Amino acid sequence: MMDQADFLSKHNDIRGRTEAQNIECMTGWSDALAAAAATQAARCNLTAPANDERGYSFHSSTTQLTVTEVLEAHWRVYSTAYNYMQGTCDTALATNEECVNALQMLWFEGGEFGCAREKCPNSYMTACAYQAKRYTDSRPFALLADLPPCVMCRSSYPICREKLCSAALVNLTRLYIDHLHKNILETSMAKIDEQVRLFGAKILGNIGKVPTATNTSQCHALQPITMYSRQLPPTTNFYAIGNLDEHWATSNGYTKGHTVGFAVHHNGTCGATVPVYTFYNDILGFVQLTDQSDKDYTTVRGLLKNPEKPNVIGLSCFSLKMEKNDLQTGWSDDLASKASAIAEICKTETPTTDTLGYMIHSSTAQMSPTNVLQEVWEVYANAYDYLTHTCNLNLTSTCSHTLQFLWFEGGQIGCARSECGGNTTQYLTVCAYPHRALPNMRPHTIAPPLPVCSLCGTAFPRCRDDLCCIDPTTVATNTTITTSPTTPESKECGQIPTSQLADFIRLYDKKENRNIFEIDQQVVSALVAKGVSNLGPAGRVAKALNSTACPFMQPIVVLRNDKRKKSIYTIDSTAITAANYHGYVRSGTMGYAVPGKDMCKATTGIYTFRHPCLGFVQLSNLTDVKKLLEDQKWQGYHWRGVEFYVW
Numbered sequence: 001m002m003d004q005a006d007f008l009s010k011h012n013d014i015r016g017r018t019e020a021q022n023i024e025c026m027t028g029w030s031d032a033l034a035a036a037a038a039t040q041a042a043r044c045n046l047t048a049p050a051n052d053e054r055g056y057s058f059h060s061s062t063t064q065l066t067v068t069e070v071l072e073a074h075w076r077v078y079s080t081a082y083n084y085m086q087g088t089c090d091t092a093l094a095t096n097e098e099c100v101n102a103l104q105m106l107w108f109e110g111g112e113f114g115c116a117r118e119k120c121p122n123s124y125m126t127a128c129a130y131q132a133k134r135y136t137d138s139r140p141f142a143l144l145a146d147l148p149p150c151v152m153c154r155s156s157y158p159i160c161r162e163k164l165c166s167a168a169l170v171n172l173t174r175l176y177i178d179h180l181h182k183n184i185l186e187t188s189m190a191k192i193d194e195q196v197r198l199f200g201a202k203i204l205g206n207i208g209k210v211p212t213a214t215n216t217s218q219c220h221a222l223q224p225i226t227m228y229s230r231q232l233p234p235t236t237n238f239y240a241i242g243n244l245d246e247h248w249a250t251s252n253g254y255t256k257g258h259t260v261g262f263a264v265h266h267n268g269t270c271g272a273t274v275p276v277y278t279f280y281n282d283i284l285g286f287v288q289l290t291d292q293s294d295k296d297y298t299t300v301r302g303l304l305k306n307p308e309k310p311n312v313i314g315l316s317c318f319s320l321k322m323e324k325n326d327l328q329t330g331w332s333d334d335l336a337s338k339a340s341a342i343a344e345i346c347k348t349e350t351p352t353t354d355t356l357g358y359m360i361h362s363s364t365a366q367m368s369p370t371n372v373l374q375e376v377w378e379v380y381a382n383a384y385d386y387l388t389h390t391c392n393l394n395l396t397s398t399c400s401h402t403l404q405f406l407w408f409e410g411g412q413i414g415c416a417r418s419e420c421g422g423n424t425t426q427y428l429t430v431c432a433y434p435h436r437a438l439p440n441m442r443p444h445t446i447a448p449p450l451p452v453c454s455l456c457g458t459a460f461p462r463c464r465d466d467l468c469c470i471d472p473t474t475v476a477t478n479t480t481i482t483t484s485p486t487t488p489e490s491k492e493c494g495q496i497p498t499s500q501l502a503d504f505i506r507l508y509d510k511k512e513n514r515n516i517f518e519i520d521q522q523v524v525s526a527l528v529a530k531g532v533s534n535l536g537p538a539g540r541v542a543k544a545l546n547s548t549a550c551p552f553m554q555p556i557v558v559l560r561n562d563k564r565k566k567s568i569y570t571i572d573s574t575a576i577t578a579a580n581y582h583g584y585v586r587s588g589t590m591g592y593a594v595p596g597k598d599m600c601k602a603t604t605g606i607y608t609f610r611h612p613c614l615g616f617v618q619l620s621n622l623t624d625v626k627k628l629l630e631d632q633k634w635q636g637y638h639w640r641g642v643e644f645y646v647w
Helices: 004-017 031-041 067-081 096-105 189-199 243-251 333-345 369-383 399-405 521-529 573-581 622-629
Strands: 026-029 055-061 111-119 124-130 159-161 164-166 169-177 182-186 202-211 223-229 238-240 255-263 277-281 285-289 304-306 328-331 357-363 411-420 426-433 462-464 467-469 501-509 514-518 533-542 554-561 566-570 585-593 604-611 615-619 638-646
Touching (some): 004 111, 004 164, 004 189, 031 111, 055 067, 055 096, 067 096, 182 189, 182 285, 202 255, 223 243, 243 255, 243 638, 333 357, 357 369, 501 585, 514 521, 566 604, 573 585, 615 622
Parallel strands (some): 026 111, 328 411
Antiparallel strands (some): 111 124, 159 164, 169 182, 169 202, 277 285, 357 426, 411 426, 462 467, 501 514, 533 585, 554 566, 604 638
């Protein structure tokens, strides 16, 4: 079996050494590409097939080398034999095949890849297959002496991480160290490699994807995933995004560590659909995973689920002679419709909750498209400083629209106009683009020593009119595209079902150590008459389902274990399955609640703790919750998280 982690981490380590402005991270292993690499390795030939759309790098040696030795050999060829400014290799230092293979490994476009090895008659062959095939007339990446790394990243790789343009969403990888019983979640390939090399961690696979930076315009609910570690047994790591989890961790001997990435609390928020389940054992500590078979309570004995789970992505006629700028390829009626909707609002502010890019131009007189775009171009020519990536605000307030107009990623466009009334009539021209300009990136590459079109990518490999263009052999199947802008959901999703709310009264039976909730006043009175303590309302719940006002309502299921004289209240299907396994029986429902804070304006959490002997306690008083987290009250209870939210 190929050492996938070594190939991935070493690829990114070497690619980061270039300190290029646009080189991208290799995001993960592909079995399909590994199979393609195996087919090519079996040919025992250093030359890639000409008719294959994939890119290939090959290395041949007389002895079997490690992954590091193979990839370092490619790096030596590049660093000693390749002349970047001339775009040529010194054949006295490396063969043409060696140079071609090294440049493919360092081709700026990232994504998935796969590798394979083959024992040939007289050598050992290593082949890697890549999603993107190097364009032979282009430099492998943008390398400008006066600029730092990651300032010319594509919109699909907007984050700078370890000197590489990285995808907005990266793999969250689960590892486990057997002899330490340590659970690890990580996104950094360097840290994954360190855990494998130094501690013998096993890579158990990717459990989902997370962003490595916040973007509140795309998702308001992102919170950092923090790693907590502990020196004394149990030494397993714990990963959480909530303040109460942090309070529990720091109160129980855990030290706050680095941020792994960002996640959201609740299923469906910002499109997140993969929950990360947390289990805890007094001796072994934490394990956190998403695998459905592993999280089933029938296979995980003695572990406690924590339901507070993070859910785990310029027009050609005015273009400069830019070394990397793609041609706009055609008109899109869909994009024109999007532009029309923006123009009709009669505002010059760019929408912040849309994945599309928009150029907006305003004038007091009607102008032809040519004159509109000429004005947009003049802002760039007169006010924008490319080296400092700043605009002279004394000359313009529309720089962002100009930079969107000149953003290097090509594709289709759609434009629209609108006449807006008011004290002075304004005429708005709006153009919509499939790629949104990144505000912290240069809009395109300008490298005067290099010829035009010397940094074209695989999607736009041909140079025409000083622009990177699509291959003329490519046949377009239609002239429209479908776009689905992602709009983050509001924090206030739905409305309070005001007329249907009832007090969610908390009671406690000291004789049975039983936690009780009730909404029926007659039942409450009967329980109090039997000596049960009425601790007052924990909040309010809906008595009836009202999916019109609140589409997120779920029934609060009552689970009882009369043998142990314990009860638990939950809306979580996994918690119900777990409780059934431990002898709890479903005993009806107790109104309706929601799974997330601020859903339908619910803000009161019902917090759950469990004692191995005394069972469950559920409450909403934050003062008591914090004392329980610090083990200062009712000692021995384990934190399970927020079960649901009420009003």
